Amino acid sequence: MSAAEPTEPTTRAATPTASTSPEVPSTEATPTDPGRPPSPAVGYRRTGRSGLLLPTISLGLWQNFGEDRPLATMRDIVTRAFELGITHFDLANNYGPPPGSAERHFGEILRTDFAGLRNRLVISTKAGYLMWDGPYGEWGSRKYLLSSLEESLARMGLDYVDIFYSHRFDPHTPLEETMGALASAVQQGKALYAGVSSYSSTATREAARLLRKMGTPCLIHQPSYSMLNRWIEGSLLNVLEDEGIGCIAFSPLAQGLLTSKYLNVTPTDIEGTLPDDARAAKDGSFRRGFLTEETLEKVHGLARIAKRRGQTLAQMALAWCLRDPRVTSVLIGASSVRQLEENVAALENLAFTQEELDEIDRFATDAGINIWRASSEAGGEPHDDRATAAERDER
Secondary structure: OOOOOOOOEEOOOOOOOOOOOOOEOOOOOOOOOOOOOOOOOOOEEEOOOOOOEEEOEEEEOOOOOOOOOOHHHHHHHHHHHHHOOOOEEEOOOOOOOOOOHHHHHHHHHHHOOOOOOHHHOEEEEEEOOOOOOOOOOOOOOHHHHHHHHHHHHHHHOOOOEEEEEEOOOOOOOOHHHHHHHHHHHHHOOOEEEEEEEOOOHHHHHHHHHHHHHOOOOEEEEEOEOEOOEOHHHOOHHHHHHHHOOEEEEEOOOHHHOOOHHHOOOEOOEHHHHOOOOOHHHOOOOOOHHHOOHHHHHHHHHHHHHHHHOOOOHHHHHHHHHOOOOOOOEEEEOOOOHHHHHHHHHHHHOOOEEHHHHHHHHHHOOOOOOOOOHHHHHHOOOOOOOOOOHHHHHHO
16 A cells, blocks of 8 residues: 655654664564464564564554453454564553453453463553542552552453553652652562653653662653644653653544544534544544544545555554654554554555655644643643643543
């Protein structure tokens, strides 16, 4: 699905340095037949200045791995991902629904399809959002983080996770306490690396300083990032490069906005043309207020560029996030094997001409969809003040 041979492919990112290494070819084999040659799909990038390589596309279990889906479908998606070279699986304590069910289901797949393959996987989990009732069930206290990690390990049947994240910045808990909990998890052998998610550039730099002091470097930051949510370009990416921290972008498809799902929605008749199965038609993390005439015009404009490149809109959106070598990996979700394979095919064309990037910039502007901005704002991150009503309600 590659476009015609581009002229002078360029990127606006810095050239690769010690913290932005070029891709390493995939050498992964399949879980069903470890001796079979792998499907040549996913390459790997170095995570900051660490020794850990992550696939350019990782699989997130935020959606589609709760009790509302059959385990057989989850198993098909996860095993196919591994066949394609995706070795990193990202979870959190509250993924479901209900909270905890995604970890339980993944634990079942680990015990069966992935039996004996633990050392060939990178598994991450997080804690920060509401997980249980009472004063100790969310945010960033030492008690909550370490208690949550114990429960996550039990649900997945693991002795350790590879990466343990502080899922959001806690303005009410000293950062030294939160980072101390992450360092303790590593020192106790319950995590190999520590990471943060949705932290501001200022809070990230201070978190990195504290973790270094504790002997546990900050491996990675997981921010939201997409063509319609570019907040990390302000200063966070520069901080990550300076500190030698990797970056794994979540919601690179803007919760489905940057897919074909909304291409048949008429900007001037949203209610009459919205598909019944679209996230915008349901209750959940995708707010109905996100779907505006202005945003749909951006989506349609980007889709026209993707078509000329020989890509779907989703494929171009993923490739665009990876244009910057400081982005180690992008996290995708998948509701089917077909959707997974379509997204991985984005890697067949990662090159952009300067003309394409300039045209994309006309449409790739903030759409007020960053529902996680309260976390980075609490840590001191300046944002464009054009908050939507849905964002204000979220806070």
